[in-house]
Amino acid sequence: MRNFLFAFLTILLLVLSFPTDLQAGEEPAPPQVVIYMIDKLDYKDLNPKVTPNLWAMQNKAGLGLLNTLCAGERTSKNVPCTISAGKLAVGSSNADLNFKANEIIKGEKAGDIFFRNTGLLPVDHNIVINGIEAIRKNNQNRDLGTPGQLGDELHALGLKTAVIGNADLPGYYSRPGALIVMDSRGIVDNGLLGREVVEKSSPLPLSSNYNAILQAYWDFSNYDVVLIDFGDLARLDRLQSLLSDQQLQNERIKRLQAIDACIGDLQEQIDKKSVIYVLSPTPSRTAFERGELLTPLIIDKPGFTGVLTSYSTRREGIVSSINLKNSILHDFNPAIRDTIYSHPAQDVYANLNSISQRAVFDYVNQPWVVTIHIAIILFFLVLALMCRLKKKSAALTDYLILFALSIPLELLLIANFDVSSRWLFLGLSLGINLILTLFCWFVSRPLKISPLTTILFITIVVIGLDLILSLGMIENSMFSYRIMSGSRYYGLGNEYMGILIGATIAFTALQLQQSFSYRNLVVVALLFSLVIFLIAYPLFGINVGGSITACIGLGYTYLRYRQQKVNSPKILGLLLGTLALVVVMAIIDLKQPVEIQSHLGRSVNLILAGGWEEVLSIITRKVQMQLRVINYSIWGWVFLFLVLVSTYLVFRPANSIKKTQQQLPVIYGALQGITMAAVIAIIVNDSGITAAAVLALYFVALGLKFLNFNQE
Numbered sequence: 001m002r003n004f005l006f007a008f009l010t011i012l013l014l015v016l017s018f019p020t021d022l023q024a025g026e027e028p029a030p031p032q033v034v035i036y037m038i039d040k041l042d043y044k045d046l047n048p049k050v051t052p053n054l055w056a057m058q059n060k061a062g063l064g065l066l067n068t069l070c071a072g073e074r075t076s077k078n079v080p081c082t083i084s085a086g087k088l089a090v091g092s093s094n095a096d097l098n099f100k101a102n103e104i105i106k107g108e109k110a111g112d113i114f115f116r117n118t119g120l121l122p123v124d125h126n127i128v129i130n131g132i133e134a135i136r137k138n139n140q141n142r143d144l145g146t147p148g149q150l151g152d153e154l155h156a157l158g159l160k161t162a163v164i165g166n167a168d169l170p171g172y173y174s175r176p177g178a179l180i181v182m183d184s185r186g187i188v189d190n191g192l193l194g195r196e197v198v199e200k201s202s203p204l205p206l207s208s209n210y211n212a213i214l215q216a217y218w219d220f221s222n223y224d225v226v227l228i229d230f231g232d233l234a235r236l237d238r239l240q241s242l243l244s245d246q247q248l249q250n251e252r253i254k255r256l257q258a259i260d261a262c263i264g265d266l267q268e269q270i271d272k273k274s275v276i277y278v279l280s281p282t283p284s285r286t287a288f289e290r291g292e293l294l295t296p297l298i299i300d301k302p303g304f305t306g307v308l309t310s311y312s313t314r315r316e317g318i319v320s321s322i323n324l325k326n327s328i329l330h331d332f333n334p335a336i337r338d339t340i341y342s343h344p345a346q347d348v349y350a351n352l353n354s355i356s357q358r359a360v361f362d363y364v365n366q367p368w369v370v371t372i373h374i375a376i377i378l379f380f381l382v383l384a385l386m387c388r389l390k391k392k393s394a395a396l397t398d399y400l401i402l403f404a405l406s407i408p409l410e411l412l413l414i415a416n417f418d419v420s421s422r423w424l425f426l427g428l429s430l431g432i433n434l435i436l437t438l439f440c441w442f443v444s445r446p447l448k449i450s451p452l453t454t455i456l457f458i459t460i461v462v463i464g465l466d467l468i469l470s471l472g473m474i475e476n477s478m479f480s481y482r483i484m485s486g487s488r489y490y491g492l493g494n495e496y497m498g499i500l501i502g503a504t505i506a507f508t509a510l511q512l513q514q515s516f517s518y519r520n521l522v523v524v525a526l527l528f529s530l531v532i533f534l535i536a537y538p539l540f541g542i543n544v545g546g547s548i549t550a551c552i553g554l555g556y557t558y559l560r561y562r563q564q565k566v567n568s569p570k571i572l573g574l575l576l577g578t579l580a581l582v583v584v585m586a587i588i589d590l591k592q593p594v595e596i597q598s599h600l601g602r603s604v605n606l607i608l609a610g611g612w613e614e615v616l617s618i619i620t621r622k623v624q625m626q627l628r629v630i631n632y633s634i635w636g637w638v639f640l641f642l643v644l645v646s647t648y649l650v651f652r653p654a655n656s657i658k659k660t661q662q663q664l665p666v667i668y669g670a671l672q673g674i675t676m677a678a679v680i681a682i683i684v685n686d687s688g689i690t691a692a693a694v695l696a697l698y699f700v701a702l703g704l705k706f707l708n709f710n711q712e
Contacts, residue, residue, distance in 0.1 A: 030301070032274040033225045033331050036263060037177050039076050039167065040233035041280035042287045043296045043356055046349070050256050053264035054278065054298065058349065061276070061300035062342035064308025064319045065352055065359075068282055068295055069486040071144045076167075076234065079281040079321055080179035081135060086325035087145025091179065092134035096167075098178040101126045103194055118186065125190045127163055127178050132186025150325045151183030157332055159224035163191035164216045167231025168198060169238065170205050176281070177229030190223065192216040203243065203251060207232050210262040217266055224332070228266070230259045237285050275331045276300040279324070291364040293484045294318075294356050299340065301331065306344040307352070313489040315475070317352045320486060358418065358476070359483045365422045369478050372426060373407050377697065380404040384704045399441065401701050402451050406436040408479065408499045408694065409459045412466070415476040425478075450514075452705065456507035460531070463500050467492060467540040491542035492535055494681070498691035501550050501677050502698030504531050505557050509670035509702060512561060516666060521561060528554040536585050545685035547585065551578040552680045557673025563665055667706045674699045 043065065048055045070078040070088060077091035101111030102124035114128040115121045122128050129135070135147055154161055161181040167174040175193045182188050197216060201207040208231055220226050232255040240248050263278075270276070278298035282288075297308060297319055309316055310323040323339040330338035345351065384400040387393075410433040419425045440454040447454075466473045474480050474496050481488040481495075492500070508524045532554060534540050536547035555574045559566055678692035678699075685691055 030273055030275045030331050031271045032221070032223070033328055034266075034270055034274055034276050035180065035225070035227040035328075036230065036266075036276065036278045037165075037180070037227055038230045038233060038259060038278065038280050039176065039282055040237045040284040041296060042284050042292065043294065043353065045252075045256055046296055050253055051260040053260045053267065057263075057267075057276070057278070057300055058296075058298045060305065061298055062304035062306060062308040062340075063348050063352060064297045064299075064340075064342075065294035065317050065356055066279060066297040067313070067318055067320050067484060067486055068280075068293060069321050071139075071142065074282050074288075074293065076174070076176040076282050077179070080176050081139075081147035082145065082321050083279075083281070083324045084150045084180050084182060085139070085145030085147045086149055086322055088322065089139050089145040089147050090135075090142070091147070092131045092138055094131040095129070095135055095179060096174045096176040097131060098127060098129050098175040098182075098193065099173075100124075100191065100194060101128050114186070120185055120187070122187055127182070127188035127191045127193065129178060129182050129186035129188075132182075135186075136184075145322075146184055147179065148182050148184030148186065150328060151181055151188070153325075153329055153336075154181075154225060154332070155183055157329075159332060160189045161225045161227075162220040162223040163188050163193055163227045163229065164213055164220065165197050165208060165229035165231055166193045167229065167234035168195075168206055169235055172238075174231065174234065175229070177227050181225055181227050190220060192219075193229070203247070204232065204235050204239065206235065207255070208258075208262075210258060210265075213262060214265055214269070217269060221269070225328070230262070232259065233284065240285060277324070277328070281321075291360045291484075292356065293363070294359060299327070299342070304342045306342050307348055308340055308342050310340045312339065315483065315489045317355050318483060318489065354418070357420065361420055362476075362478055363482050363484045365425070366478055366482060368422065369425065369429075373411065373429070373479070376430075377404045377407055381700055381704065388704060397704065398451060399437070401704055402440060402455055403433065403437045404697065405452060405455050405459075405701055406433045406440070408496070408503075408697070409455065409462060410436055411479040412462060412473045412477050412496070415473040415478070450510055452701065453507060453510045456503045456510070459503045460500065460507060463492075463496060463503075464530075464534055467534050491540070492546060494543070494546065494685050494687050494691040495694055497535060497541070497543050497546035497549070498677075498681065498694035499697075500531060500535065501546075501553055501691075502674060502695045504528065504554065505670050505673050505677070506698040506702055508557075508561070509667055512666045513664065513706075521558075524561065525558060528558060532581070536581055538585060538588055544582065544585070545681070545688065546691070547581055548578050548684045549677055549681045549688075549691065551581050553673055553677025556676045557670060560669030560672055561666060563669070664706055667702055670702055671699060674702075 045051065046054055046058060068074050068079045070082040070090060072078045072090040075091070077095040078089070081089045081091040081095065099105060099110035101109065101114065101122040103110045105113065110128055110130065111122045111124065111126070114130055117130065117133055139145060139147065151161060163178045163181055165177060167176070178188050178191065178193065197209050197212045198206045199209040213228060217226065217228065233252070236248070236251055236255055243251065276299070278296070280295035283292055283295050299308060307317050308319050310319045312323055313320055319340055326336055327338050327340040329336045380400045380403050384397050384404075387397045387400065410429055413432055414425070414429050417428060419428060436455065440451045440458070444451040444454045463474070465471065474492060475490060477496070479495055481493040483489065504527065508527065512520055512524065532547065532550045535543050535550045541547070552574055555577065556566065559570060564570070674695050678695045681688040681691035681695065
């Protein structure tokens with residue numbers, strides 16, 4: 001019996017000694033994470049002839065496009081700081097001047113300089129970020145992320161980091177790789193990034209010593225995270241003005257082949273269970289000038305094959321620079337959710353190339369296209385005004401207004417076409433606009449309704465269907481947000497939020513003006529509720545500021561339609577209803593997994609963690625964003641002034657306008673509702689001036705059709 005008990009206790013002890021993570025069926029942490037940083041690597045550089053090892057890796061791993069966003073210019077000093085912060089951040093002018101602590105700089109040890117600046121004494125084998133104090137202050141002063149968070153959390157897990165390689169030139173230090181794996185103190189555990197890993201060459205004065213890099217990796221193979229900075233493309237990029245185009249191309253191919261061969265040799269040394277990241281913080285200068293700001297991202301780890309996507313972008317193939325931190329941390333700690341995922345797909349490289357080309361076309365041509373279409377809208381509205389002033393036929397005025405109102409819908413529908421020429425895009429857009437105008441004109445006649453009613457109804461329906469069925473027209477529209485700007489990747493942007501609200505108010509005003517009844521008021525209330533739901537729901541519009549704008553703007557308009565006096569109790573009711581809507585949205589969003597929560601859910605979590613300080617931080621960021629949008633050109637301030645003037649005229653009307661108010665109470669109520677929505681949009685949205693601008697289209701359209709410009 002005693003022997004049996006001893007055996008039982010021994011077995012029990014052995015069972016309990018196994019790690020609980022393995023008992024739960026979780027995968028053990030990888031032996032190592034290796035990051036191949038190839039700055040200035042472009043997506044088109046990947047091909048089976050020049051980079052066969054990278055090509056083979058992306059075929060079996062996950063491939064995506066990295067949106068190299070940061071809080072400043074996309075430089076090799078700012079983007080690595082953003083990656084290490086997991087939030088938008090910046091570096092400093094000397095952020096890439098990083099050294100081993102025992103390296104002699106101008107007769108003094110780098111560690112001593114670091115100690116003098118920070119009060120921290122590193123050991124000789126540490127890598128020190130001598131500009132860490134400037135980096136910290138730059139981000140604190142702008143309320144940005146904290147570079148070094150990745151290193152801090154790796155160290156908190158008991159892990160060690162190392163960095164190898166540089167992009168130095170004679171008399172010019174460039175070692176940005178250390179910025180990714182540093183901690184917030186400005187220290188990397190170990191590494192080799194001095195003259196030991198470079199050699200003299202031609203035409204580059206210095207190039208990477210790939211044999212030394214291979215040996216250095218072997219020396220640091222027991223470190224948990226190793227970043228290898230292949231700097232030759234960055235060196236070549238800085239010297240490209242000295243080389244002919246042909247020489248530059250030949251040298252670039254030569255350097256790519258050398259980097260790829262070194263990666264092939266490294267892959268033979270690296271444990272097969274290791275996780276590999278291949279990333280390029282910034283595109284080449286040539287690609288940048290073409291607007292090709294998305295760089296290749298390869299992630300080779302279990303479960304990652306096909307197309308990479310991140311939860312914060314929800315756009316197939318697009319990963320933001322802020323997503324890499326938690327993805328790396330997840331490799332060691334499964335409790336930290338991976339912010340990047342992949343799904344199998346066919347022809348991944350070709351599909352991502354198509355996505356990249358479309359993103360580039362939109363990024364480069366959007367200002368030009370939008371300016372042309374705004375000019376067309378203004379031209380037709382001015383013609384309509386002249387017709388009203390000269391008392392031309394009402395049909396001609398309606399036709400001119402109809403053409404202007406068709407443009408937002410046309411810019412939505414053209415997103416279904418993959419066009420790569422700006423002139424073809426312009427011709428196709430004008431053709432679609434003409435077809436829409438003629439269709440609405442001829443369909444409306446037998447139905448005995450205004451053609452303006454038809455175009456407004458179709459606009460509302462198409463936007464609604466796009467949100468519900470995820471047709472992709474809004475996210476790909478030239479008149480909506482852009483991938484590379486990174487301000488919004490999914491849901492309903494402020495441009496089409498303004499269009500949806502403006503079209504809804506104008507449509508209901510036309511209907512009630514033609515036939516005012518209690519039953520029609522009920523239908524209007526249902527339509528307003530549906531539009532608010534589409535804008536607010538976390539799986540459709542996901543626009544918090546838009547939800548507030550819609551709730552107050554449409555609610556106020558409905559009160560004006562009912563010709564009710566808007567007093568303090570009704571205003572309080574509108575505000576409480578809006579607050580209830582936001583609370584319900586937040587509850588729905590918070591019930592979703594953290595990785596797919598919208599910015600509302602993430603903001604609520606930040607507020608719960610940071611309290612009122614975080615509330616003030618969010619308000620500050622929104623105000624700063626609003627000012628940046630308004631300051632983008634003088635027209636931002638001009639339009640803001642016009643909104644204020646129109647608000648005064650509508651809510652404090654002159655005698656001539658009061659006559660219109662008495663004769664057309666529904667139309668006047670709609671004009672007040674649109675103005676209210678524009679004012680609220682400016683107050684509560686990051687870039688509300690754009691929503692207010694498109695709302696103005698529907699204000700002017702109603703005014704041109706109904707206001708009497710010849711009153712005595």
